[in-house]
Amino acid sequence: DTAVSQTPKYLVTQMGNDKSIKCEQNLGHDTMYWYKQDSKKFLKIMFSYNNKELIINETVPNRFSPKSPDKAHLNLHINSLELGDSAVYFCASSQDRLVRGNEQYFGPGTRLTVT
């Protein structure tokens, strides 16, 4: 009964490949997010979807494309992977983006290594 799950947990791939990371939440939340934690350990938001609608799109290369088939899922597709994409990617969800105290629930992370 995991609240926010991500697959895969580890992903090793070569430069130039295309890969996807899947995220699902069973909390009934309206808003989902993708974060990147780089080698300097900063957690930075990449995207946010509210009820399948994109509401945040930070300065992220357009090789990264989020897809939300329904409000319980937010997948991240990455084209033409580069060495600098190596990081841990976290999915998160929250109940309502406009509610004060926006507690976000995180998945376990996907460690992406590009060789």
Place this chain on the structure above:
Amino acid sequence: DQQVKQNSPSLSVQEGRISILNCDYTNSMFDYFLWYKKYPAEGPTFLISISSIKDKNEDGRFTVFLNKSAKHLSLHIVPSQPGDSAVYFCAASVGSGAGSYQLTFGKGTKLSVIP
């Protein structure tokens, strides 16, 4: 441009003593602050939060203090237990309205509680 700063990358404390983790912020629009705890190979988990209308919030062994004039907050853990050993992230957001979905994280402080 780090809007949320955790200047101590690590902290070691004896079991039973008080742990104090500090966080500074620069953006005066932030009015809601959260602490997350992260174990290795897991996603961050929400710990405690505070609104800018308060200067203190307590939950069991965890207390967060906010000094708005100094743009500083701290997390106190009393008494510290070995299971508290983790990385602690400070995060901030605009508390309501269109920006409330976006959390800005600090770099984290690794707490080690020594038995």
